[in-house]
Amino acid sequence: MTGTATYLYAITRPVPQADLAGLRGVGDEPVRAVGVGGLSCLVSTVDLAAFGEEPLRANLEDLGWLERTARQHDDVVRAAARVTTTVPLRLATICANDAAACDRLAELGSKASAVLDELDGRDEWGVKLFAVDRAAPSAAEEAGPAAESSGAAYLRRRREQLERRNAQSEVATQEAERLYRELERRAVRAHRHRPQDQRLSGATAPMLLNAAYLVDRERVDEFRRAVDDLAGERPPDSIVVTGPWPPYSFATVEER
Amino acid sequence: MTGLPSREEAASLADVLERVLDKGLVIAGDIRVNLLDIELLTIKIRLLVASVDKAREMGIDWWEHDPTLSVGQRDLADENRALRSRVAELESATQASKKAKA
Numbered sequence: 001m002t003g004t005a006t007y008l009y010a011i012t013r014p015v016p017q018a019d020l021a022g023l024r025g026v027g028d029e030p031v032r033a034v035g036v037g038g039l040s041c042l043v044s045t046v047d048l049a050a051f052g053e054e055p056l057r058a059n060l061e062d063l064g065w066l067e068r069t070a071r072q073h074d075d076v077v078r079a080a081a082r083v084t085t086t087v088p089l090r091l092a093t094i095c096a097n098d099a100a101a102c103d104r105l106a107e108l109g110s111k112a113s114a115v116l117d118e119l120d121g122r123d124e125w126g127v128k129l130f131a132v133d134r135a136a137p138s139a140a141e142e143a144g145p146a147a148e149s150s151g152a153a154y155l156r157r158r159r160e161q162l163e164r165r166n167a168q169s170e171v172a173t174q175e176a177e178r179l180y181r182e183l184e185r186r187a188v189r190a191h192r193h194r195p196q197d198q199r200l201s202g203a204t205a206p207m208l209l210n211a212a213y214l215v216d217r218e219r220v221d222e223f224r225r226a227v228d229d230l231a232g233e234r235p236p237d238s239i240v241v242t243g244p245w246p247p248y249s250f251a252t253v254e255e256r
Numbered sequence: 257m258t259g260l261p262s263r264e265e266a267a268s269l270a271d272v273l274e275r276v277l278d279k280g281l282v283i284a285g286d287i288r289v290n291l292l293d294i295e296l297l298t299i300k301i302r303l304l305v306a307s308v309d310k311a312r313e314m315g316i317d318w319w320e321h322d323p324t325l326s327v328g329q330r331d332l333a334d335e336n337r338a339l340r341s342r343v344a345e346l347e348s349a350t351q352a353s354k355k356a357k358a
Contacts, residue, residue, distance in 0.1 A: 067269055074272050091276040126271060151346040158339055196270045210274075242267060248275035 005094050006101045009042040009076040011087040011112045019083045026072045034098050041105045042080055051094055081246035085120050087112050088248050111253045122214050123244035129176050129209035132235045176209035186223045187213035191249045212249035
């Protein structure tokens with residue numbers, strides 16, 4: 001495929017072009033705003049050699065490409081969220097040209113306006129809870145085979161260890177639930193993402209909770225204090241907060 | 257300016273992907289072209305990586321289990337394996353000592 005298309009990043013309240021000066025999007029192309037009926041859509045031009053249906057399909061399988069593109073997309077959405085209320089669109093939302101982008105904006109307009117109203121003055125925060133192995137094995141258990149008097153005793157101890165571990169995992173699930181609900185009370189909305197796999201998160205412990213909260217900026221201190229209080233009851237680094245994020249987890253205007 | 261405070265650290269790739277790809281970490285791609293309106297290319301991604309094979313290559317396979325359960329199950333499987341090999345060791349040690357006595 002040859003030619004170019006228009007890549008859509010986010011729907012926002014009208015943004016002055018000056019606020020977008022120097023902002024670059026996917027493929028390092030400058031970002032501009034197109035507007036319809038009191039809304040703006042941040043867009044940039046993309047090459048169909050990379051973003052046409054077939055090349056896009058292949059590119060999305062290239063994790064290097066995917067990461068680069070996702071980060072460039074995120075950079076633009078973040079920059080927009082710094083200056084105005086922003087509804088992020090999905091990665092690789094592409095229209096044939098600016099006119100088609102405006103049609104799309106008009107189509108999503110009334111839904112987007114309602115979502116923007118809900119998002120005004122609010123940011124997304126991420127909270128993750130990681131597992132901690134709190135019942136460390138005793139010295140006798142650690143001593144292992146050499147300390148065993150018989151195979152039967154060994155098997156019994158192993159069974160006890162397993163039972164303890166299962167009980168711990170139950171406790172961890174309840175703990176995650178409690179944390180989620182506790183913080184939900186301080187947020188406008190809450191959402192649970194899937195816990196990230198350790199190999200992807202790079203964390204040393206399993207993730208028990210991967211939550212996102214939409215929080216009033218005026219109540220952020222309260223929210224952060226609540227997180228700190230909950231973190232205080234736990235071993236260091238078992239709770240990780242990220243944010244503020246653009247409201248990715250709470251701003252859906254497109255059909256699934 | 258609403259002035260978001262700056263982040264202390266760069267967002268992790270996993271954090272960014274699960275957000276920009278919409279609704280959690282996902283598994284296989286579903287690119288949709290609206291044939292009625294060829295002007296619009298819409299991408300609908302339900303899964304993190306465009307192919308399951310690619311995901312497996314990265315070592316991401318947890319969709320095959322309930323993530324909250326799979327950790328425990330993996331542990332159990334490891335424990336069972338360790339247990340079985342320990343039993344085998346004990347058995348062969350017992351055999352050896354019987355032979356020595358005989």
